[in-house]
Amino acid sequence: MTTQSLESLLQQAGGPVSLLRAHKYDRADARPEYQPQQIIPVIPQEFSLWERETRSWREGVSLFDQTHHMSGVFLEGPDAQQLLSDIAINDFSTSRPGVARQIVCVNDAGHLIGDGIVFHLDEQRFSAYGAGFVQNWIMFHAQTSGYDVEAVYDTKAPVYPNGYAHTRPDCRYQIQGPLAGALIEKLNGGPLGDVRFFHMTEMTIGGQRVRALRHGMAGAPGLEVWGPYEHRDAIRDAIIEAGREFGLELVGGMAYLIGAVESGWYQAVVPAVYTGDAMRAYREWLPGNLGEGMIRLSGSQAHDRIEDYYRTPFDLDYGKLIRFDHEFIGRDALLSRRDEPALQKVTLQWNTEDAASLFAEMLTPGGRDVRFLHLPVMCDKMDKHYDTLMLGARDVGNSAYTAYTANERSILSIALVDESVQIGDEVVIGWGEAGGGYGDRLVPRTDIAEIRAIVSPAPYARVAREDYRR
Template sequence: MSLSAAEAIAQAGSAVEYLRNAPARPTVFPVTPEFTNWRSEQRAWRESVALLDQSHHMTDLFISGPDALRLLSDVGVNSFAEFPAGSAKQFIAVNHDGHLIGDAILFHLDEGRYDLVGWHMVIDWLQFHGERGDYDVTFERDGSSLVRAGDPALYRYEIQGPRALALMEKVTGAPVPHTKFFGMADFEIAGVRVRSLRHGMAGQPGFELFGPWADGERVRQAIVEAGDEFGLVLVGSRAYSSANLESAWVPSPLPAVFTGEGSAEYLAWLPAARIGSLAGSFTSADIEDYYLTPYDLGYGRSVAFDHDFIGRAALEAIAASPRRKKVTLVWDADDVAAAQRTLLEEGVPAKYIEFPKARYGQYQVDRVLVDGKDAGISHDCGYIVNEQVFASLASIDVAFAEPGISVVVVWGEEPNSRKPAVERHRQVQIRATVHPAPYSRFARENYRAN
């Protein structure tokens, strides 16, 4: 019988002890790592058009029933005053103390039927409250291909880049109707109905296409054939995993589920396999020191105090004076090179810096210093080919969040944890400079602005 999260944490002694030494290997997207090479594949979504397969690594939670919308409204910080069928939004949830659980994309597919798609953290939280609360709802859960037996329920493809619109018009044989950011539209491709979400995952023009799995290969072949004249590039999991650095989305903040109201019952419900792992130089025995708020990650504009939801009162107090701001940190090239050079020198090297994405736990939390004092935390980090920089997304104290400020990122663990992805290494300090998030001007002006 599999352990619950509560049992696994009790055996380890604390949530921090379990997470820092979690036996799970790093998450691997179960699709082809590279079709050509990740550098050329990253360039495609900036220079031509890229096709990314999102069918296998995310969880879908289909929600239906008379109380589906009430459940979503009770758990989510978003406004649901206007959310008609055929629309989507970034769904965000917090705990009773206003600390972030996570986010995912919520599709209102048809009247009274919804699909919450993304990492499992916020999906687990919603499903728990739906099952334990007084809600007349039905859940159909389709896990990722890492845990599911059989094929996915839906295929999900991303077409991304400056030639995405031209490719869509060719493959559909008709002008693409104007669709606002995060709006949905239906198309016909290869004789089948295809649903779409208008957005740009890496800050470039894009369409997320989805439909029944049985139609997936037919649709994919039509896209590939039509894409030849536009320089279509197939993108594998290595490049795909780094796309969030350009759009400034932090994919896996540590969920605030380990303390507070209802946490004991939730952890008893949650399987230990879905706890996750904690990596990075920031260390504290108090798990709450790792918690974030929506404002730390730039989600403040999605918070709507037009309805009651879990954590509303606490979040109203936090909203009055946000402590941190999301920024991009561009790491000093000489310091990154020096850290990598230690692999070729005698002695204990620095923690290996993987390219293009250097995260080595599900929740990456590295210290950020100003004048030797803690000034925030660094999250996902990796190499952006299109900018030729190594960068991380960070939540920085507002006093130090202005572009141009110099900070230091502490890289590596002390002491080294027992996670499988952690080799014997020493900590190093890497200088970095604060920049806006997203770092790309195009993404800031044409993606986030919408």
């Protein structure tokens, strides 16, 4: 089957909103890793119980298998560092081997395309991992902009792996929690030394030499390790065996993203690639069966213009990463916006009675046609989620990714709100689905349930705000 470009799909659907509001589950051209819309393929949904796994990174130590679900790009050559610096709001000119940093990219108008993590592996060699939007943007510039680089795409694992051979350069595991340090020291046969946050080191696990990144999640200290894919079982088994002493819990797909909500990580906004003449060449280059053509825009917030779903780095608290001392795509637009009011990222703690009422609706035959609440997470798909959010009679932003956390015994949502909203305010989430789409790919709308919620800090977890983020 011939793969259509994203631009071709947009024209076929009659525009970005129609394309993104449509369901994608029967797209014949979908690559195996994008059908259906799950983002945690291959690994089990639970190893023990998801609530028990959730508590482990707060109370003990957790092992996350990150080998499968993220897309990656390996970038190598004399111009690799310059390419990254030219497309990122943060300056890579000072990057050096052994250090990782976040990469944030915007379009020419200053709207977010996406973010990810870049690992500076060797002098002219980098890898970038994340949801795929930034990885595709890097590949485009590596192939079309005249840089002296070689770019190799590392495709994430398929949702349905049977009959689809798939290997990756590396396996990748993350060890997190208050007992992570003790486990890491045991694996290493002694202290690892003083490794600064987002700096890399090396160690031996299961007889295999691996690289490691000082990292953290949900406020818990930890390490991300990666090594040869063909030795993934030996590395994983060695971590599990050493972890028995510390009550190590393996974390499955159901619990995986709970930590992201606790940490205040806004998974992603709609990538700003669907409009604008400056982005047309990219849309014509980009295969429509990658993430940009497969995601679904969901939630009760309905706009006619896709631009109304775009956000800037300032809205997601990435303004502190911008370095205006170098030229990059979108620099002038962000420079003109830096004094404008921006949204702020907060956590919404759901009202217990309203949450219980939503479950009552779900259990009432002939009740209202509400959108059901999935536990523990509503962010386990490729959906970009936008629910209405009201403070009194005022529209104050949008609610997004939602999860139940056993650590807080609360349902939490990440939200972007305007500057008038204060911590402690009570807002109302419009919980539901606006519906939409095109042709026979229509998604039906639902009734809208009103959920009261208290505006709280992001990150919500105290340890994440006061220790990890410090």
